[in-house]
Amino acid sequence: MMKLFVALFVVAITVVAGQQASLEIQPRSRPIRKEVGDNLVLTCRPSVPKPDLISNLEWQDKNGRRIENVHRNSPVYIQNLPGEKGIMLVFTGLTEQQAGIYNCHASYANTEQLSASVEVSTFVDVQFVDAPENQFPVVGTNYKVKCKVKGEPYPIIDWYKGDTLLEENSKKYIRQIDGLQISNVTEADDGTYKCSAVVPSTGVYKTRNIKVEVQVPPFILPMKEIQVVEGDSASAKCTATGKPPPTYQWIKLDRRNDLSKTDRFDVKKLTGELIMNRVEYGDDGMYKCVAENTAGHVETEVRINVLVKPQIYELLNATSPVANETRLLCKTKGRPPPKVTFRKLSNRQAYIEGPQLDDNRIRLEQETFDDAGETFGTLTISNLNRSDDGLYECIAENSVGKAYKNGHITVWFKPTFNRTRDLPPVYSWDGRPGNLSCLPEAIPNATIVWRWNEIEIGEENFRNGRVSRNNFEVIGRSPQSFLIVKPYNQPSYYTHYECIASNGLGQASIKIQLRQGLAPGMIGQVRANTVTATTIKFSLVPPSNYDNLPIRTYTVQYKPERQPSWDNSVSHTWSNGAPYIVENLIPEVTYHFRFVARNDVGIGTWTNGPTITMPRRSVPAEPRILLPSSINLTDKQELPGPYSDHFEIRWNVPADNGEPIEFYLIRYCKIERNGNEDRDIDCSENIQQSIKYTNYPLDRLMPNTLYKVELRAHNAIGDSTPATIRFRTARGIGPVPLDSNPQMSSAMIIGIVVASVIIILIVVDLTCFLVNRTGLIAMCCERTKRKKKDEEDPKLGSEEKEPLNQPVEKSISVEFDGRQVYTKSGEIIGKHSAV
Ligand SMILES: *[C@@H]1O[C@H](CO)[C@@H](O)[C@H](O)[C@H]1NC(C)=O
Ligand SMILES: *[C@@H]1O[C@H](CO)[C@@H](O)[C@H](O)[C@H]1NC(C)=O
Ligand SMILES: *[C@@H]1O[C@H](CO)[C@@H](O)[C@H](O)[C@H]1NC(C)=O
Ligand SMILES: *[C@@H]1O[C@H](CO)[C@@H](O)[C@H](O)[C@H]1NC(C)=O
Ligand SMILES: *[C@@H]1O[C@H](CO)[C@@H](O)[C@H](O)[C@H]1NC(C)=O
Ligand SMILES: *[C@@H]1O[C@H](CO)[C@@H](O)[C@H](O)[C@H]1NC(C)=O
Ligand SMILES: *[C@@H]1O[C@H](CO)[C@@H](O)[C@H](O)[C@H]1NC(C)=O
Ligand SMILES: *[C@@H]1O[C@H](CO)[C@@H](O)[C@H](O)[C@H]1NC(C)=O
Numbered sequence: 001m002m003k004l005f006v007a008l009f010v011v012a013i014t015v016v017a018g019q020q021a022s023l024e025i026q027p028r029s030r031p032i033r034k035e036v037g038d039n040l041v042l043t044c045r046p047s048v049p050k051p052d053l054i055s056n057l058e059w060q061d062k063n064g065r066r067i068e069n070v071h072r073n074s075p076v077y078i079q080n081l082p083g084e085k086g087i088m089l090v091f092t093g094l095t096e097q098q099a100g101i102y103n104c105h106a107s108y109a110n111t112e113q114l115s116a117s118v119e120v121s122t123f124v125d126v127q128f129v130d131a132p133e134n135q136f137p138v139v140g141t142n143y144k145v146k147c148k149v150k151g152e153p154y155p156i157i158d159w160y161k162g163d164t165l166l167e168e169n170s171k172k173y174i175r176q177i178d179g180l181q182i183s184n185v186t187e188a189d190d191g192t193y194k195c196s197a198v199v200p201s202t203g204v205y206k207t208r209n210i211k212v213e214v215q216v217p218p219f220i221l222p223m224k225e226i227q228v229v230e231g232d233s234a235s236a237k238c239t240a241t242g243k244p245p246p247t248y249q250w251i252k253l254d255r256r257n258d259l260s261k262t263d264r265f266d267v268k269k270l271t272g273e274l275i276m277n278r279v280e281y282g283d284d285g286m287y288k289c290v291a292e293n294t295a296g297h298v299e300t301e302v303r304i305n306v307l308v309k310p311q312i313y314e315l316l317n318a319t320s321p322v323a324n325e326t327r328l329l330c331k332t333k334g335r336p337p338p339k340v341t342f343r344k345l346s347n348r349q350a351y352i353e354g355p356q357l358d359d360n361r362i363r364l365e366q367e368t369f370d371d372a373g374e375t376f377g378t379l380t381i382s383n384l385n386r387s388d389d390g391l392y393e394c395i396a397e398n399s400v401g402k403a404y405k406n407g408h409i410t411v412w413f414k415p416t417f418n419r420t421r422d423l424p425p426v427y428s429w430d431g432r433p434g435n436l437s438c439l440p441e442a443i444p445n446a447t448i449v450w451r452w453n454e455i456e457i458g459e460e461n462f463r464n465g466r467v468s469r470n471n472f473e474v475i476g477r478s479p480q481s482f483l484i485v486k487p488y489n490q491p492s493y494y495t496h497y498e499c500i501a502s503n504g505l506g507q508a509s510i511k512i513q514l515r516q517g518l519a520p521g522m523i524g525q526v527r528a529n530t531v532t533a534t535t536i537k538f539s540l541v542p543p544s545n546y547d548n549l550p551i552r553t554y555t556v557q558y559k560p561e562r563q564p565s566w567d568n569s570v571s572h573t574w575s576n577g578a579p580y581i582v583e584n585l586i587p588e589v590t591y592h593f594r595f596v597a598r599n600d601v602g603i604g605t606w607t608n609g610p611t612i613t614m615p616r617r618s619v620p621a622e623p624r625i626l627l628p629s630s631i632n633l634t635d636k637q638e639l640p641g642p643y644s645d646h647f648e649i650r651w652n653v654p655a656d657n658g659e660p661i662e663f664y665l666i667r668y669c670k671i672e673r674n675g676n677e678d679r680d681i682d683c684s685e686n687i688q689q690s691i692k693y694t695n696y697p698l699d700r701l702m703p704n705t706l707y708k709v710e711l712r713a714h715n716a717i718g719d720s721t722p723a724t725i726r727f728r729t730a731r732g733i734g735p736v737p738l739d740s741n742p743q744m745s746s747a748m749i750i751g752i753v754v755a756s757v758i759i760i761l762i763v764v765d766l767t768c769f770l771v772n773r774t775g776l777i778a779m780c781c782e783r784t785k786r787k788k789k790d791e792e793d794p795k796l797g798s799e800e801k802e803p804l805n806q807p808v809e810k811s812i813s814v815e816f817d818g819r820q821v822y823t824k825s826g827e828i829i830g831k832h833s834a835v
Contacts, residue, residue, distance in 0.1 A: 044104030062100025124152030217296025238289030340377025414506030429517030533658035617658030644732025
């Protein structure tokens with residue numbers, strides 16, 4: 001009964017004081033929303049009239065357990081308010097688990113239980129947890145563009161590429177919780193992607209731009225085998241595609257070393273080039289190129305072949321006797337192994353493999369050793385001939401070069417005198433020794449022995465007295481020998497001597513005669529061939545049965561009949577074979593002639609020649625027209641003229657027959673040919689040409705026309721018979737001007753001036769000579785006169801006179817004297833001298 005009363009009392013008081021006794025939690029907002037990780041302080045204060053009556057003030061967690069922790073470094077702890085009644089609940093770094101309803105309890109005046117509660121709710125803000133701004137997928141793979149978002153409540157995620165919203169789900173793009181999966185990435189997937197997160201309940205909207213760069217793993221373009229040449233520099237290039245551009249590495253497979261670390265090699269990391277300096281034989285082999293970028297790594301192998309220029313390392317000379325067999329072996333190396341051939345140095349063509357088509361004695365073979373890179377070429381010549389002797393060139397060739405080397409084939413043969421079979425006799429006279437020479441052909445060199453009457457001329461027979469040391473001397477034994485014989489006029493030494501040459505292969509001999517040199521005998525026959533008023537041309541027949549030293553000269557002596565003795569006679573000497581012409585004779589005088597021949601021994605016996613009375617003075621002899629040496633003309637034939645509009649005739653000065661020639665007369669006609677008959681038309685006047693000239697240019701001729709020219713020499717007595725020539729001008733288009741460039745060059749002008757000055761000087765000198773007997777010519781004349789008082793004017797036979805101003809024609813020309821044509825060489829024709 002009492003208890004009920006007390007209860008009613010408390011209720012009455014509570015109701016009375018109801019307005020005052022409570023607990024108040026701050027902050028006041030309900031619920032309290034806080035982001036995960038934030039700090040939070042909940043403060044609970046009593047709101048009572050007498051705070052001193054408050055006791056047991058406490059916080060309870062969401063499970064109704066009292067929170068007792070007071071350590072400041074705990075995630076949650078309590079703390080009393082300083083200075084007043086109240087208790088704080090401190091969260092350091094809220095977690096989601098800590099969300100819930102928290103109660104604050106207290107007792108008031110020991111009777112009243114006070115309580116208040118507050119709800120703490122947490123949330124998580126939108127955050128890009130794993131969404132790098134640059135991402136690099138590899139082409140061909142499936143790639144997830146990462147965009148991991150955190151948020152509570154969880155946001156709605158959308159994807160954009162550029163500004164385009166990507167479809168919810170397509171084959172290409174699949175949204176996943178932590179990113180956007182791109183299947184089968186291609187380079188087209190490059191771009192800026194946007195990952196956007198929206199939380200409608202909170203209105204949060206966040207975006208993240210992600211730059212996607214597709215990477216392509218390297219791909220090495222196919223490489224072929226590489227050929228490099230030993231000793232040269234070379235480079236190999238490895239090219240790879242890829243994004244980003246790959247870097248390169250070169251590795252030699254057998255040594256597994258990175259070539260950028262070796263000294264002869266240089267690797268361009270960025271371009272893939274491999275530079276090989278001074279390539280070595282051992283660089284041959286397999287190499288690996290490695291290309292690498294962030295997307296991948298590939299490698300490929302390539303073969304580098306080191307080619308080696310051919311080299312001939314052995315070629316020995318060969319020696320073999322004639323008719324035997326020999327071979328030249330040419331050892332070569334190179335990579336690829338060279339092809340070997342030979343060439344005789346005197347031939348242009350190299351030998352073909354196998355037997356030669358034109359000479360099957362010669363065979364070329366080659367043997368190749370691939371492993372060693374060697375080729376042996378063999379040139380075999382069977383049944384050797386002397387003509388095979390000589391230098392042979394071995395030629396080794398492969399794709400990178402050629403090499404050459406010479407080898408010699410020596411062909412031995414026994415001595416032979418085949419080239420010097422009929423040796424002329426050797427002469428000895430006046431105590432001169434005979435010099436007998438013996439030179440056999442032989443390889444190897446022959447040694448020589450001389451025999452006289454079957455007795456060997458040598459030391460042994462000198463000693464035993466069979467041959468006399470006084471009479472013989474042998475100079476040299478090999479390869480040439482001279483036998484000097486001193487006969488001292490003993491006939492037994494004028495005989496045949498035998499030269500015997502021998503070498504290992506055989507011997508050969510030759511006989512050489514030593515004869516006594518004698519002066520020539522009488523001249524066989526003398527005839528006067530051509531007689532003019534002042535000249536005679538003789539023909540001489542050598543002494544009969546003449547068989548001795550060659551005749552060097554013939555000499556003639558002549559005197560007028562009335563002169564009794566030969567003592568003061570005039571003589572003239574010709575070399576053997578010259579035209580035997582005497583000139584400057586006096587007309588109508590009778591002369592005696594005698595002749596003698598001379599050889600190296602001396603002169604022979606004089607032979608009397610004919611007695612000749614010179615004819616009277618008469619008209620000159622017929623001039624002889626000169627023709628080009630290459631042309632033979634019969635009487636009626638025509639000479640082809642070299643030009644269509646001009647022609648030059650040239651002639652030899654004829655004999656004047658006692659009266660000086662005054663001038664030449666030239667007349668030319670066109671000839672009309674009527675069947676076999678020729679008719680002269682359009683004849684010119686007789687043209688005079690000064691005796692200073694022995695030529696005359698005809699010009700303004702018609703092309704392709706037959707002309708006849710008559711040439712006469714004139715002296716006080718009259719005209720000679722005419723020399724005639726027919727020529728036909730060349731075909732042509734009218735007269736061609738001789739000098740197409742009339743402007744004279746300065747050199748020509750200077751030449752003309754110099755020539756004029758010289759001519760003037762000569763004329764002045766000539767005048768001085770004629771008038772006063774002074775001047776250069778006078779001096780020269782004086783000197784020659786004094787020296788050769790008895791000599792005649794060293795003039796050539798007048799018939800043989802060279803054209804004065806045609807020195808070019810001197811060497812060989814064909815002369816035409818109207819009857820016959822013969823060649824004449826410009827040798828010394830004759831010389832007057834006293835005997
Ligand atoms: C990926 O794309 C390339 C080029 O578009 C295509 O050739 C290939 O077949 C695709 N691969 C797959 C697995 O789809
Ligand atoms: C070649 O010469 C050798 C020795 O020099 C000899 O033995 C051989 O018989 C000769 N052969 C011929 C074909 O003459
Ligand atoms: C052999 O040599 C001679 C001269 O030494 C020559 O005339 C002849 O033609 C040569 N024979 C061959 C087959 O070469
Ligand atoms: C081979 O002969 C040539 C010419 O006769 C000579 O120059 C050369 O030195 C010789 N070679 C050898 C290896 O004897
Ligand atoms: C020399 O000539 C004769 C015949 O003319 C010949 O038989 C001989 O073989 C020749 N000798 C040499 C070494 O050539
Ligand atoms: C013999 O003649 C040769 C040339 O033909 C010459 O070299 C040599 O000196 C001469 N000997 C004598 C002793 O006259
Ligand atoms: C042969 O004679 C020549 C000329 O004298 C000489 O040059 C050569 O060396 C000689 N050969 C030999 C093998 O003696
Ligand atoms: C010219 O004739 C001579 C003798 O009749 C003859 O020996 C010569 O070969 C000939 N010359 C020409 C070029 O016909």
